[in-house]
Amino acid sequence: MINPIWLRSFCTLVELGHFTRTAERLHMTQSGVSQHVRKLEEQLDTQLLVREGKQFSLTDAGQTLYQQGGGILQALQQLQQAVRQDPPFAGVVRVTSPGSMGLKLYADLLDLQQQHPQLVLDYRFTSNSGVEQAIAQLDSDIGLMTRQPTLSEVHSHKVGQESLLLVTPVQSPSLTWASLTQLGFIDHPDGAHHASLLLGANYPEFEYSEPLSTRGFSNQISQILEPVSRGLGFTVLPAYAVDAFTRPELIKVHALSVPVSEPIYLCYRRKSALPQRVLSVIDVIKTLL
Amino acid sequence: MINPIWLRSFCTLVELGHFTRTAERLHMTQSGVSQHVRKLEEQLDTQLLVREGKQFSLTDAGQTLYQQGGGILQALQQLQQAVRQDPPFAGVVRVTSPGSMGLKLYADLLDLQQQHPQLVLDYRFTSNSGVEQAIAQLDSDIGLMTRQPTLSEVHSHKVGQESLLLVTPVQSPSLTWASLTQLGFIDHPDGAHHASLLLGANYPEFEYSEPLSTRGFSNQISQILEPVSRGLGFTVLPAYAVDAFTRPELIKVHALSVPVSEPIYLCYRRKSALPQRVLSVIDVIKTLL
DNA sequence: GTTTATCATCACAAAATGTAATCAATTTTT
DNA sequence: AAAAATTGATTACATTTTGTGATGATAAAC
Numbered sequence: 232m233i234n235p236i237w238l239r240s241f242c243t244l245v246e247l248g249h250f251t252r253t254a255e256r257l258h259m260t261q262s263g264v265s266q267h268v269r270k271l272e273e274q275l276d277t278q279l280l281v282r283e284g285k286q287f288s289l290t291d292a293g294q295t296l297y298q299q300g301g302g303i304l305q306a307l308q309q310l311q312q313a314v315r316q317d318p319p320f321a322g323v324v325r326v327t328s329p330g331s332m333g334l335k336l337y338a339d340l341l342d343l344q345q346q347h348p349q350l351v352l353d354y355r356f357t358s359n360s361g362v363e364q365a366i367a368q369l370d371s372d373i374g375l376m377t378r379q380p381t382l383s384e385v386h387s388h389k390v391g392q393e394s395l396l397l398v399t400p401v402q403s404p405s406l407t408w409a410s411l412t413q414l415g416f417i418d419h420p421d422g423a424h425h426a427s428l429l430l431g432a433n434y435p436e437f438e439y440s441e442p443l444s445t446r447g448f449s450n451q452i453s454q455i456l457e458p459v460s461r462g463l464g465f466t467v468l469p470a471y472a473v474d475a476f477t478r479p480e481l482i483k484v485h486a487l488s489v490p491v492s493e494p495i496y497l498c499y500r501r502k503s504a505l506p507q508r509v510l511s512v513i514d515v516i517k518t519l520l
Numbered sequence: 521m522i523n524p525i526w527l528r529s530f531c532t533l534v535e536l537g538h539f540t541r542t543a544e545r546l547h548m549t550q551s552g553v554s555q556h557v558r559k560l561e562e563q564l565d566t567q568l569l570v571r572e573g574k575q576f577s578l579t580d581a582g583q584t585l586y587q588q589g590g591g592i593l594q595a596l597q598q599l600q601q602a603v604r605q606d607p608p609f610a611g612v613v614r615v616t617s618p619g620s621m622g623l624k625l626y627a628d629l630l631d632l633q634q635q636h637p638q639l640v641l642d643y644r645f646t647s648n649s650g651v652e653q654a655i656a657q658l659d660s661d662i663g664l665m666t667r668q669p670t671l672s673e674v675h676s677h678k679v680g681q682e683s684l685l686l687v688t689p690v691q692s693p694s695l696t697w698a699s700l701t702q703l704g705f706i707d708h709p710d711g712a713h714h715a716s717l718l719l720g721a722n723y724p725e726f727e728y729s730e731p732l733s734t735r736g737f738s739n740q741i742s743q744i745l746e747p748v749s750r751g752l753g754f755t756v757l758p759a760y761a762v763d764a765f766t767r768p769e770l771i772k773v774h775a776l777s778v779p780v781s782e783p784i785y786l787c788y789r790r791k792s793a794l795p796q797r798v799l800s801v802i803d804v805i806k807t808l809l
Numbered sequence: 810g811t812t813t814a815t816c817a818t819c820a821c822a823a824a825a826t827g828t829a830a831t832c833a834a835t836t837t838t839t
Numbered sequence: 840a841a842a843a844a845t846t847g848a849t850t851a852c853a854t855t856t857t858g859t860g861a862t863g864a865t866a867a868a869c
Contacts, residue, residue: 232524232593233600236857239521250816263858265817277605284866285815292603299599303592310588311522314581316566525826539847552827554848574835574846 233274235307238300240267241279245289245297256368271296309504317507321349324512327365328375329421330356330452331469332393332495332520336375338475339519340512350508356452358420366498372509373516374498386501391520392492393469395429397485400462406485408436415446415464419455422448425467425493433487456482469493495520522563524596527589529556530568534578534586545657560585598793606796610638613801616654617664618710619645619741620758621682621784621809625664627764628808629801639797645741647709655787661798662805663787675790680809681781682758684718686774689751695774697725704735704753708744711737714756714782722776745771758782784809 244253244264254261272279279293289297328336333356344350357365363380365371374380380387397406404410411434416426430437446464449455452472459466460481473484497516499505505513533542533553543550561568568582578586609632617625626643633639646654652669654660663669669676686695693699700723705715719726735753738744741761748755749770762773786805788794794802 232528233596235521235524235596251814260859261816262818262860266858269817275600275604277603282816292605296599296603299595299602303595303599306588306592306595307522307524310585310592311564313588314566314585315564316581540845549828550847551829551849555827558848571847 233300234270235304237267237271237274238296239304240264241271241293242297242301242304244268245293248286312504312506318349319507319511320347322506322508323351323353324373324508325353325355325365325371326373326375326512326516327355327357327362327371329359329362329377331421331472332375332377334452334475335471336516336519340515343512343515352512362498366500369500369503372499372505373513375516376496376498377493379496380498384501385498387496387498389494390497390517391495393471393495394490394492395425395467396470396473397429397465397467397487398456398459398473399465399483399485400459401481401483402462403465403483408434408440411465412440412443416443417455417458417464417466418445418448419452419466419468420450422466425469428493429467429487429491432489432491522589523559524593526556526560526563527585528593529553530560530582531586531590531593533557534582537575601793601795604795607638608796608800609636611795611797612640612642613662613797614642614644614654614660615662615664615801615805616644616646616651616660618648618651618666620710620761621664621666623741623764624760625805625808629804632801632804641801651787655789658789658792661788661794662802664805665785665787666782668785669787673790674787676785676787678783679786679806680784682760682784683779683781684714684756685759685762686718686754686756686776687745687748687762688754688772688774689748690770690772691751692754692772697723697729700754701729701732705732706744706747706753706755707734707737708741708755708757709739711755714758717782718756718776718780721778721780 240253240257240259240263243256244250247253247256250264251261254264257264268280275292275296277292278290279296280287281290326336326340333354337354340352340354344352355365355371359376359378362371362374362376363382363385366374366380367382367384374385375390376387377393399406399411399414403414411430416422426443427437447458449458453475455466455468456473456476458464460476460478473482476482497513497520499509499513529542529546529548529552532545533539536542536545539553540550543553546553557569564581564585566581567579568585569576570579615625615629622643622645629641629643633641644654644660648665648667651660651663651665652671652674655663655669656671656673663674665676666682688695688703692703700719705711715732716726736747738747742764744755744757745762745765747753749765749767762771765771786802786809788798788802
């Protein structure tokens with residue numbers, strides 16, 4: 232009986248044309264891929280690949296095996312999906328998002344997890360491109376991004392938006408450009424980007440002035456407002472991150488005359504049939520954003 | 521990924537409704553079958569069988585898995601057939617037949633093997649029902665029988681016949697019924713059957729007389745003519761067995777007035793796609809009989 | 810010509826698989 | 840009813856398979 236694990240390695244290899252990349256895709260070592268192919272060839276007593284230096288081409292047998300085998304593998308997967316019991320609120324769901332909206336989502340999803348003790352949430356914070364990668368590599372079930380993904384494997388649609396807000400200490404001076412530059416900027420991973428969006432739209436001076444003087448930086452999204460609350464500077468943050476700050480009385484949030492917001496895209500892997508628990512969480516996320 | 525070995529155990533179990541018989545069919549132990557099913561259920565986190573004492577029925581999931589899974593297994597098998605290199609004269613071919621025609625065939629097939637050094641013949645002698653069983657249980661690729669098989673898995677068609685011959689010592693007396701009974705019978709596994717066929721058709725006395733007095737027995741087909749050649753008795757043998765005797769000058773073969781012969785049926789497993797080497801040997805056998 | 814990237818091979822640790830022995834239960838025989 | 844025989848589940852263990860890391864060889868890139 233053909234070993235479907237070996238077959239999968241072979242089919243992936245044919246698609247990628249590259250042992251090392253196949254290994255990465257399948258979360259195994261290059262040595263493993265090499266051996267899988269060799270064992271397939273041994274078992275079938277048939278050469279599948281014609282090795283040409285570091286390239287290879289397919290023999291007729293290899294061609295057949297790839298075409299037919301791919302279909303069978305899919306059928307096996309689908310069968311597993313069809314038969315496996317698939318409860319809507321049990322099992323692991325892996326969510327990845329940038330920090331800002333994560334602060335809100337994570338709390339809300341923990342509520343959900345408390346309602347469904349069988350549900351296990353694996354929530355990871357990372358950059359937009361990290362989200363995209365995680366989805367494409369099957370490392371995450373659901374992703375949230377503030378831009379559309381570029382990889383073709385990743386499906387996305389807009390599910391909401393988050394306003395960018397100017398945040399200053401409570402006892403802040405006026406909101407003139409001069410006072411802001413004097414107060415100084417508290418930076419964070421998306422700080423420059425957010426600042427240019429919001430400030431550029433509201434302060435004509437922004438475009439021509441010096442870069443903002445940075446008075447601090449944190450990549451821990453929940454910590455960014457701490458220096459602001461102590462009067463050390465101002466920042467520009469998505470609303471969800473502001474909402475999550477524990478001492479709102481120490482900061483002041485300003486509605487500027489030209490509101491700016493970033494879209495939020497919900498992403499998951501195209502084609503791969505999603506288990507019920509992932510669909511459930513997607514539904515919940517949509518109601519939250 | 522669903523393990524196709526486990527799946528095969530499960531599908532066979534569903535068909536046979538019986539763990540122990542499934543184990544026999546698949547050449548494994550009952551314990552193994554039991555574990556395969558359990559592991560499938562564990563992996564899919566789904567009950568497949570509802571155990572009812574020693575019986576069982578299928579859950580919905582089990583039903584689906586059986587139906588879809590069976591198809592996938594077949595597809596896998598066929599793919600393997602299609603891809604596996606399948607030389608016409610290399611590999612093991614297992615032939616099973618009763619002794620008589622085996623004596624001729626085995627020699628001829630050894631000739632074939634000498635012409636094709638890659639070919640390996642596994643020739644086993646057994647009874648008609650043994651042949652049938654061996655085919656049905658996939659223990660043999662080709663079988664030869666002198667009656668039609670009864671098992672539905674076994675396909676057969678007539679490829680020839682072998683004459684039954686009366687064999688006496690060279691210096692035998694007349695062929696009257698009286699002299700034969702006085703000479704005595706050398707028996708072998710099919711002896712009684714063959715004798716009744718041939719003698720019953722040629723000696724009206726046969727039906728009413730005492731059972732033949734037996735002067736010897738051998739289940740080694742090539743040895744049966746030894747006691748005959750020494751004058752110890754006569755026997756009735758298929759022609760192929762007589763032809764194989766090394767000292768033909770010591771025996772006398774008699775053409776009786778009513779010739780009797782047994783049909784020869786060539787058998788192989790229905791449906792299972794035969795590898796090229798088996799087809800080759802089948803062709804050769806047909807030319808030999 | 811040197812460096813880097815890529816694939817094959819090998820030795821070994823970890824994991825899986827299959828079996829025999831045993832147990833528990835059900836069915837059949839006496 | 841009791842005894843015997845079947846049948847499937849479970850367990851312990853030996854064997855086999857599998858995947859990895861290390862190493863080496865060869866092709867591509869610089």
